[in-house]
Amino acid sequence: MNERECAVGLDRRTEFVYRMMLRRRRWRPSELAAVLDTTEEWLGGVVAELREEGLVTASADDEGALRAVEPALALPALATRRFQDAQSTGLPGPLEVERLIALHERSVERPAEPLGAGSADEASALVERLVATVRREVVLLVPEHSAGSFEFSRHVAEAVLRREAVLRQVWSASFLHRPAAVEHARWLGAQGAAPCTLPHVPTRAVIVDGAVGVLFDAGGGARVLRGGSGLDALNGLADRLWDNSMEVRQATSPLPAPPSRPRRERVLRLLADGLTDDAIARRIGVSVRTVRNDVASTMVGLDARSRFQAGVRAAQMGLL
Structure with a gap:
C-alpha cells in the first residue's frame, strides 16, 4: 500500500509494524514475522521502508536484530524531511505525532536509580528520548569507540542540530585511528559540530542543557542525574575537559558545503x-x-x- 495516511506520515502497514516494534527493545526478523503472522520477505520490504525513513536501526546488542528508534526523536525528523521536500504530500499530522509520542513515553519506565548494565540499545533509547527535549546544548563525553552506539549516531546528532542547539563532544584520541570514527568526525565537522579530543576521557556521559545527565559505568550501566551535587560535578568535569581539548584535525578537512535550507x-x-x-x-x-x-x-x-x-x-x- 502506497497511500499515505493522515496520522504519522506512514502507510497503514508501515505504521503498524513500527508501533509493534516499539513494544520491545529489539527484534530479530524471524521473531517479528512470527508475531505478525507474515513472511520474512514481506517484513523485509516494510523494514527497509522504516530504515529509509529513520524509524528503525540495527541493534547494537544483537547482530542481525533491529530496534525502533524512539518516536520522540524519529517522528520530528521524519516531519522535517517531508516538510523540506516540496513534492511531499505525506506530512505527519502534528496532533497524531504528539499523541503517539506521549503514549510511548507513558509506557517507558523512567527510573532515577541505575538502569542496569550491558544494554547498548537501552542506552541509545534513553539518550534519544533526552536529546529530543534539548533546548540549548548536548554534551557527550566519549572515552571509547563503539560501533552502533548513540555517540556515533547521525540520527542523534541531527536531532540536536535540527533544534539549533549546540553539540559538544569530547572524544578520547585513542580511537581516532579507526576509519569509522574519522568518517563520523568529518561528517560532524561538515555540520559545524566538529568533536574535540583529549589523550584521556575519564568517563562516559551525556548532559542535556546542563539539567539532566546520564553517567555510565564500566559495565554499561547508567545512572540518570537530575540536579544535585552529582550533576554539578559532572557539568564541571565536562567544562574542564572541553576547555582543555583540541578539535579533531580530520574534522576540518575540506568537504562540500552543506546544502542551504529548503x-x-x-x-x-x-x-x-x-x-x-x-x-x-x-x-x-x-x-x-x-x-x-x-x-x-x-x-x-x-x-x-x-x-x-x-x-x-x-x-x-x-x-x-
Missing part, C-alpha cells in the same frame, strides 16, 4: 520571526506570490487555520 523551511522560519510576505520575498529573492503559496501549502500540511497556529505546530513538530 525554501519552504526558510519561509516558515522568517514567518515565525514576524516578517511580512513582502519582507520574506525580498529576503530570500522570490516573488510575493511564491511566498504566499509556500505559506498556504504549509498551513494545509500542518492542518493549521492561521499563520500563528502554523508556527505553533511547526515548533511542536521540531520544524523550527
